[in-house]
Amino acid sequence: MPSSRGTRKDGPLISPASGPGHWRARLAGLAAVVLVVATAAWVVVGRDPDPAPRTHTVVYEITGPGGRSPEIRFATEGVNSTEKAEAVDLPWRKELTISSGPGLSVAQVMAANGQGESISCTITVDGHVVANNTAKGEHATVSCSNMITPAVAGQG
Incomplete structure (x- = not known):
């Protein structure tokens, strides 16, 4: 029965929290947060006054x-x-x-x-x-x- 970690011929599995894809994933997440905050700020500041x-x-x-x-x-x-x-x-x-x-x-x-x-x-x-x-x-x-x-x- 295979283990939950699995095996690879070219090396061990790399968790998503570390390794080469980690910074790209964090950067993408940060970009998404910045986009949401910028959109919210535009909605609040850019809307017509009452x-x-x-x-x-x-x-x-x-x-x-x-x-x-x-x-x-x-x-x-x-x-x-x-x-x-x-x-x-x-x-x-x-x-x-x-x-x-x-x-x-x-x-x-x-x-x-x-x-x-x-x-x-x-x-x-x-x-x-x-x-x-x-x-x-x-x-x-x-x-x-x-x-x-x-x-x-x-x-x-």
Whole structure:
């Protein structure tokens, strides 16, 4: 029965912990560890910073030739809060400050048309028009919405 060490004609078995392959194996292991550490450092240092809370000036506008909207609903805090205005003379404009971050916020306005031929909505965020829509016909409903993304820390 052969021994667990075995025999070779050209000499004894060399354990992997010693001999010519030992340093290559250690070097390969060390290279793997360096690669893992470098990758982890890149992930931690190279990732985007966390979003910073920021406020935005949001302007809702409703216009139409009918001169009046029976109801306008609009988002006030960017997430869960809305308000309603009833029997509103057109054009109508509402300016709010809405916070975004760390998650998304929503700017949204909806208006019902009275007896005019059309009604339009516009949303402006920080001076840029981000949504614009028109609905035609008496008693039509128009809506505009836009997602407000939080700013990245250190960026505008």
